[in-house]
Amino acid sequence: MIGSFSVGFLRIGWIDVIDVLLVTVLFYQLYKLLTGSVALKVFLGFMSIYLLYLVVKAAGMELLTSILGQFMSVGVLAGIILFQQEIRRFLLTIGKATAFDRVRVFPWRREQPAERMSITPFVEAAKSLAGKNTGALIAFTMTSELKFYADSGDLIDAAVSKRLLMSIFNKTSPLHDGAVIIANNRIKAARCILPVSENPDVPASLGLRHRAAIGLSEVTDSIVLVVSEETGQISLVRAGEVFRNLSSSDLRAKLNEMLFDMAAKTPASAESSATEVAA
Numbered sequence: 001m002i003g004s005f006s007v008g009f010l011r012i013g014w015i016d017v018i019d020v021l022l023v024t025v026l027f028y029q030l031y032k033l034l035t036g037s038v039a040l041k042v043f044l045g046f047m048s049i050y051l052l053y054l055v056v057k058a059a060g061m062e063l064l065t066s067i068l069g070q071f072m073s074v075g076v077l078a079g080i081i082l083f084q085q086e087i088r089r090f091l092l093t094i095g096k097a098t099a100f101d102r103v104r105v106f107p108w109r110r111e112q113p114a115e116r117m118s119i120t121p122f123v124e125a126a127k128s129l130a131g132k133n134t135g136a137l138i139a140f141t142m143t144s145e146l147k148f149y150a151d152s153g154d155l156i157d158a159a160v161s162k163r164l165l166m167s168i169f170n171k172t173s174p175l176h177d178g179a180v181i182i183a184n185n186r187i188k189a190a191r192c193i194l195p196v197s198e199n200p201d202v203p204a205s206l207g208l209r210h211r212a213a214i215g216l217s218e219v220t221d222s223i224v225l226v227v228s229e230e231t232g233q234i235s236l237v238r239a240g241e242v243f244r245n246l247s248s249s250d251l252r253a254k255l256n257e258m259l260f261d262m263a264a265k266t267p268a269s270a271e272s273s274a275t276e277v278a279a
Contacts, residue, residue: 043083046075117160117185119255125165126227126234127248135229136169137179137209139194140259144220146188150181153192160187169227179212179224195219199240206242213237223258225251 030043053068080087122138129136139146154175158164160182168175168190178191196208197215206214213224217237224237236243236254243254 046079050075116260117182119252119259121160121162121165122225122255123248123252125162125169126225126251128162128166129169129227130232130234133229133232134169134171134227135176135209136165136225136227137194137213138165138225139179139181139192139213139216140223140225141181141183141188142221142223144222145183146181146216146220146222149179149192149194149216150183150189153178153181153189155189156187158187160185179216194224197240210235210237210242214240214242217241223255225255 049068050072053065053072056064056068126136139149164187165180167173168180168187170176175190179194180190181188181192194212195215195218196211197218199214199218202211202214207228207230209226209228213226213235214237216222217224218240221239226235226237227233228235233244234246234251236246236251236258238258246254
């Protein structure tokens with residue numbers, strides 16, 4: 001074997017080393033994805049049964065091998081059913097990492113720049129809602145259109161205005177319970193249901209709105225604006241990170257940075273900026 005070397009009685013090639021490293025990375029990512037959830041215990045149970053199957057098969061226990069073999073034959077289908085949420089999150093994570101939709105296939109074609117959305121209605125509405133301790137949840141689409149989540153609510157397709165946002169989140173409004181989704185510079189839908197984060201590291205002081213905002217930002221690249229009903233604090237959530245207790249000027253600056261300036265930044269500068277604000 002070309003490029004191989006010996007370790008004791010084993011002969012190992014560089015392809016074998018790469019294979020082991022890739023499998024190690026894959027299992028590490030699976031562990032990170034499942035940590036803190038019941039799915040981790042189920043996955044460990046599956047792995048234990050599989051290891052037991054290999055042992056009894058090597059030992060020549062035909063009856064037990066046959067029984068466990070029947071179980072393992074439907075193990076893949078059972079795993080897809082049991083881990084459907086985790087598999088979805090894993091595929092979304094891969095999709096966000098590759099971001100093929102951001103790559104220009106035909107670089108000679110110039111894209112027409114979209115009209116820049118005014119963030120003043122959101123800043124003013126958030127300030128007014130916070131002053132009245134009225135909760136709000138607003139999700140801004142980036143590369144993901146959030147169609148699945150928009151369909152879970154009531155489609156509106158209206159121009160953005162402070163008065164409309166105030167009306168939607170008014171406590172007597174039938175649309176106030178849920179999230180508003182902003183797409184293509186318009187209010188696409190209201191009363192939308194967002195996925196709640198299952199991350200055990202989320203502080204207990206954060207309520208259901210913040211957990212829903214974190215959950216959406218974990219599976220998409222959306223930016224979520226949250227106004228707390230209990231404290232009146234204004235927060236922004238991106239990629240699972242919460243920027244809390246923002247003033248109106250801070251909110252305006254962060255929205256401009258996240259919605260319009262992030263595309264022009266390198267990943268390193270964006271990460272350092274987020275760390276400075278969190279600090």
